[in-house]
Amino acid sequence: MPFELAPLPYPADALEAAIDKTTMEIHHGRHHKAYVDNLNAALAGHDSLLALPVDQLMRQIAHVPEAIRQKVINNGGGHANHTFFWNIMSPNGGGEPTGNLASAITSTFGGLDNLKAKIKEAALGRFGSGWAWVVLDQGKLEITSTANQDTPLMVGKTPLLGVDVWEHAYYLRYQNKRADYVDAWWKVVNWKAIEERFGA
Numbered sequence: 001m002p003f004e005l006a007p008l009p010y011p012a013d014a015l016e017a018a019i020d021k022t023t024m025e026i027h028h029g030r031h032h033k034a035y036v037d038n039l040n041a042a043l044a045g046h047d048s049l050l051a052l053p054v055d056q057l058m059r060q061i062a063h064v065p066e067a068i069r070q071k072v073i074n075n076g077g078g079h080a081n082h083t084f085f086w087n088i089m090s091p092n093g094g095g096e097p098t099g100n101l102a103s104a105i106t107s108t109f110g111g112l113d114n115l116k117a118k119i120k121e122a123a124l125g126r127f128g129s130g131w132a133w134v135v136l137d138q139g140k141l142e143i144t145s146t147a148n149q150d151t152p153l154m155v156g157k158t159p160l161l162g163v164d165v166w167e168h169a170y171y172l173r174y175q176n177k178r179a180d181y182v183d184a185w186w187k188v189v190n191w192k193a194i195e196e197r198f199g200a
């Protein structure tokens with residue numbers, strides 16, 4: 001069973017508060033689709049790997065044959081990261097987290113503003129293409145960043161929040177101003193979805 005591109009969980013123009021419709025259409029319909037297609041091509045004939053949920057595939061990356069491993073890192077990572085990304089954004093996003101997640105953010109970072117500042121630092125510090133993340137590592141919150149489509153899943157960490165800082169994610173509206181994109185991005189963060197991931 002090949003991997004499939006799920007539709008966006010909202011219309012392409014739903015995140016206009018931070019991300020324009022054309023960027024969403026190209027990002028999902030072309031970039032994400034290419035990761036899915038290339039992942040399926042890389043795994044042709046590897047039926048047991050094709051049967052795994054993509055997050056599990058990435059957690060088990062060390063077991064993927066070496067000859068195809070880098071292709072799976074690039075494209076399986078791309079598929080996992082983007083599937084995650086669409087679902088931690090919402091047209092009703094923004095605001096602040098609540099409950100246990102809010103408490104954990106306060107105890108770990110000293111509050112949401114500090115978390116946002118550290119994510120911005122990670123996002124701007126990532127030279128070239130990649131991601132800035134809040135992950136769960138052994139039950140603790142941590143800020144990290146990865147290059148290209150590398151996913152924290154490969155090193156046993158669970159993404160809770162992640163912002164795509166590839167230029168394809170922001171260039172049409174923000175051009176070279178990655179900082180402005182990251183600042184605006186908080187308006188569409190789906191804290192409810194992130195709280196659910198934290199609780200799971």
Ligand code: MN
Pocket residue numbers: 027031082164166168169
């Ligand atoms: Mn992307």
